[in-house]
Amino acid sequence: xxxxxxxxxxxxxxxxxxxxxxxxxxxxxxxxxxxxxxxxxxxxxxxxxxxxxxxxxxxxxxxxxxxxxxxxxxxxxxxxxxxxxxxxxxxxxxxxxxxxxxxxxxxxxxxxxxxxxxxxxxxxxxxxxxxxxxxxxxxxxxxxxxxxxxxxxxxxxxxxxxxxxxxxxxxxxxxxxxxxxxxxxxxxxxxxxxxxxxxxxxxxxxxxxxxxxxxxxxxxxxxxxxxxxxxxxxxxxxxxxxxxxxxxxxxxxxxxxxxxxxxxxxxxxxxxxxxxxxxxxxxxxxxxxxxxxxxxxxxxxxxxxxxxxxxxxxxxxxxxxxxxxxxxxxxxxxxxxxxxxxxxxxxxxxxxxxxx
Amino acid sequence: xxxxxxxxxxxxxxxxxxxxxxxxxxxxxxxxxxxxxxxxxxxxxxxxxxxxxxxxxxxxxxxxxxxxxxxxxxxxxxxxxxxxxxxxxxxxxxxxxxxxxxxxxxxxxxxxxxxxxxxxxxxxxxxxxxxxxxxxxxxxxxxxxxxxxxxxxxxxxxxxxxxxxxxxxxxxxxxxxxxxxxxx
Numbered sequence: 001x002x003x004x005x006x007x008x009x010x011x012x013x014x015x016x017x018x019x020x021x022x023x024x025x026x027x028x029x030x031x032x033x034x035x036x037x038x039x040x041x042x043x044x045x046x047x048x049x050x051x052x053x054x055x056x057x058x059x060x061x062x063x064x065x066x067x068x069x070x071x072x073x074x075x076x077x078x079x080x081x082x083x084x085x086x087x088x089x090x091x092x093x094x095x096x097x098x099x100x101x102x103x104x105x106x107x108x109x110x111x112x113x114x115x116x117x118x119x120x121x122x123x124x125x126x127x128x129x130x131x132x133x134x135x136x137x138x139x140x141x142x143x144x145x146x147x148x149x150x151x152x153x154x155x156x157x158x159x160x161x162x163x164x165x166x167x168x169x170x171x172x173x174x175x176x177x178x179x180x181x182x183x184x185x186x187x188x189x190x191x192x193x194x195x196x197x198x199x200x201x202x203x204x205x206x207x208x209x210x211x212x213x214x215x216x217x218x219x220x221x222x223x224x225x226x227x228x229x230x231x232x233x234x235x236x237x238x239x240x241x242x243x244x245x246x247x248x249x250x251x252x253x254x255x256x257x258x259x260x261x262x263x264x265x266x267x268x269x270x271x272x273x274x275x276x277x278x279x280x281x282x283x284x285x286x287x288x289x290x291x292x293x294x295x296x297x298x299x300x301x302x303x304x305x306x307x308x309x310x311x312x313x314x315x316x317x318x319x320x321x322x323x324x325x326x327x328x329x330x331x332x333x334x335x336x337x338x339x340x341x342x343x344x345x346x347x348x349x350x351x352x353x354x355x356x
Numbered sequence: 357x358x359x360x361x362x363x364x365x366x367x368x369x370x371x372x373x374x375x376x377x378x379x380x381x382x383x384x385x386x387x388x389x390x391x392x393x394x395x396x397x398x399x400x401x402x403x404x405x406x407x408x409x410x411x412x413x414x415x416x417x418x419x420x421x422x423x424x425x426x427x428x429x430x431x432x433x434x435x436x437x438x439x440x441x442x443x444x445x446x447x448x449x450x451x452x453x454x455x456x457x458x459x460x461x462x463x464x465x466x467x468x469x470x471x472x473x474x475x476x477x478x479x480x481x482x483x484x485x486x487x488x489x490x491x492x493x494x495x496x497x498x499x500x501x502x503x504x505x506x507x508x509x510x511x512x513x514x515x516x517x518x519x520x521x522x523x524x525x526x527x528x529x530x531x532x533x534x535x536x537x538x539x540x
Contacts, residue, residue, distance in 0.1 A: 015458035016376035
């Protein structure tokens with residue numbers, strides 16, 4: 001039995017994390033919203049209509065004036081957006097820069113990923129960020145800001161000035177697997193994987209800290225809300241064929257996924273000196289409403305949330321199975337099924353938030 | 357001492373809106389006195405712990421609504437504790453609404469855990485004594501804890517016996533007021 005004082009503290013801290021994860025912080029005037037969106041069981045939460053953090057814009061519409069209500073979330077979130085949140089627009093965009101950098105050499109979990117688009121959108125995912133807009137202490141969630149054309153060019157030239165992208169050279173590989181930058185030069189994206197200077201890594205991880213005011217069309221951080229989601233599902237640690245996997249899911253979830261196309265995705269678990277286990281999972285594209293319906297079905301079945309700090313994912317053990325994990329000293333474990341949700345980004349790809 | 361530990365209660369509760377750590381510090385700071393508050397009012401340590409857990413869960417759920425005011429946050433916390441206690445008296449059972457709303461898991465107590473709670477509750481009671489003026493606190497400790505006579509204490513402190521009696525009596529009255537108001 002653990003110390004009940006410590007045990008209660010752990011329960012409270014976990015509840016606090018959940019509460020913060022599911023609280024949408026409105027800017028200044030929207031405090032009433034906090035009270036409405038305090039942590040409520042996920043089942044109900046998904047049905048709550050986002051009314052706060054509301055920016056009402058007036059726009060001209062063909063044939064006259066129309067009121068356009070834009071629901072902006074001023075705090076990152078993990079998983080699916082609250083009902084009613086306005087997706088980022090336009091739905092697609094041309095990628096100009098993509099980066100993934102560590103800010104501390106020995107701490108790959110500290111850092112950021114970013115995507116810059118020709119239309120000025122800057123989408124970031126920051127790890128262990130102290131931004132007040134971060135979804136939680138481990139992950140900011142996907143955030144969006146807007147750069148001016150000057151801002152995009154400043155960011156681009158900051159990267160190109162390293163000299164690592166000259167002559168359209170192919171990717172460089174060294175011992176920095178977590179530091180990858182792609183930048184558009186001409187009509188192609190040139191990729192470099194290198195120990196970029198720490199100053200550059202820090203500037204990319206915190207663009208607000210150095211980009212001048214003229215670089216920002218809208219510096220204020222808002223949550224990036226995708227228009228569609230990638231749902232990956234599979235066996236962990238052992239691959240399960242899709243035809244055998246779907247019947248293991250709760251019936252509404254199986255029905256929903258079996259009606260979708262699925263693309264096999266090959267990957268591996270392990271590494272870092274331990275044997276790698278190759279796995280194949282399956283990815284289906286879902287609209288936000290379909291993704292919500294799937295999550296609802298998994299919630300209703302009482303499935304466990306797997307990595308709530310940086311990804312909406314569920315998993316459950318398959319009874320009667322036994323597989324050896326990459327850490328063999330831990331002994332065989334049951335095979336599991338996992339189902340994870342990730343947002344699509346404007347360039348048509350999705351990013352696995354917790355993947356190293 | 358971490359930065360969070362140096363922060364005032366108000367700073368901790370405001371910080372708890374966006375980070376869990378400050379609430380952890382607030383909890384550690386006040387758990388013993390809240391437990392002691394309930395321990396003096398209910399029959400067993402299990403019930404006192406249950407009410408304490410419910411109080412902190414309700415406080416956590418109220419963090420987004422917490423607004424600094426003239427009353428110290430400790431008074432806000434004990435207002436929640438008093439409310440939880442009245443609720444329990446009214447319904448003859450300890451509710452777990454706040455913990456359920458936060459999806460907190462129940463905590464089972466064994467003998468060892470109960471011992472820890474009893475020790476913590478006693479520390480909470482001693483903490484109450486520390487809130488008194490030093491002369492009243494020393495007089496109460498000397499007379500009621502160390503069981504020394506008024507004359508002996510007066511001789512040691514080089515004052516009259518009636519001064520010591522007054523300090524003890526005023527200190528006990530202050531403690532009684534605090535207990536009645538439920539702020540300790």
